[in-house]
Amino acid sequence: MEVKAWSRVLCSILFLVAGFRLSEQARPLSVSKPDPDDAAATARWLVSQNSWGVLNTISGDLGGAPFGNVASFSDGLPNEGRGIPYFYLTTLDPTAKNALKDERASFTASEYPIGTCGKKDPMNPSCAKITLTGKLKPVDPKSEEAEYAETALFSKHPEMKDWPKGHNFQLYKLEIKDIFLIDWFGGPKPLTLEQYLHAKMNKFNFIR
């Protein structure tokens, strides 16, 4: 009996360790992916579930080249995301500096890091990807939107509130003009900003 008990304890420990590592590294999804036919819900799910993506601006310093930069973001609290990506940027980094000279920007996120693409290649059309194109603008720090954006960001990225004060991080948002979504075979899904912003989210539950 003692051996059996130890065996059970060992089993539990191993499983707990494996589960912990899994939860820490792979961030298993607590929300089911919407049906790919529902482009608006899929797009909102991609934006809600990801914590980072690549934020692209025009680099004057690099001859007008498109300059992608890894960026943490958030569109809101769980269950309350609005689909607008907010960022916390400093002009010490090229991205914010570029945006203040030329607002044209895009933000790209993939389903791949969410962990639901299985063995599919990141470029397989059924492993969804989204690019939001528009204008990258500072959020008025005295506005209600700034309060919303800060809560959205700091809840998803607790580290941010401790980033160096001297670096003057400020809130930015991507004012979306165009949505490029591929979530299945057959090319990009037609999706208007209106449809995206008013996606029916009751088909699945946001739990983070």
Next chain:
Amino acid sequence: MEVKAWSRVLCSILFLVAGFRLSEQARPLSVSKPDPDDAAATARWLVSQNSWGVLNTISGDLGGAPFGNVASFSDGLPNEGRGIPYFYLTTLDPTAKNALKDERASFTASEYPIGTCGKKDPMNPSCAKITLTGKLKPVDPKSEEAEYAETALFSKHPEMKDWPKGHNFQLYKLEIKDIFLIDWFGGPKPLTLEQYLHAKMNKFNFIR
């Protein structure tokens, strides 16, 4: 004894399942990360270890906006990567179409999906990120380089060789002009193309 045996079997199954999910989803790293002081090796490690990133071009259709797109890539076989990212693109997708009109491009990858950033935020400077800026160009299909690029891509992305022939996927490369690397506190690391291409890779072993 029978209960104990079953307990062991159950334990093994649970652990195997957990381990399999871990290996599939979190893709644990089989190579140690170079010292952040070694910018060239860190940059090459980031490019070698990642299988996808965001490829950015200028979109004429979207008023000259920078357009990021999720892209699978490869810089070579394990132990043989050369640091140049190769892609397999079709002009059915905006990225290749954009590049044929305007070569200016960048490619961005993060340490985050490699799984070595632990609990650090994706924008924490010690969670490395790289942006290679340059020109996105088709690779001459009859060249030796095309052979190298195809082997590099198809070995890392086995799915590619079965992508629809009718879509006319073609080999592209990013001809690098500038390297933006952040792998520690204190701003971007100075890193020339020469240093990047000739990084001393013997400080760590490439095993994939």
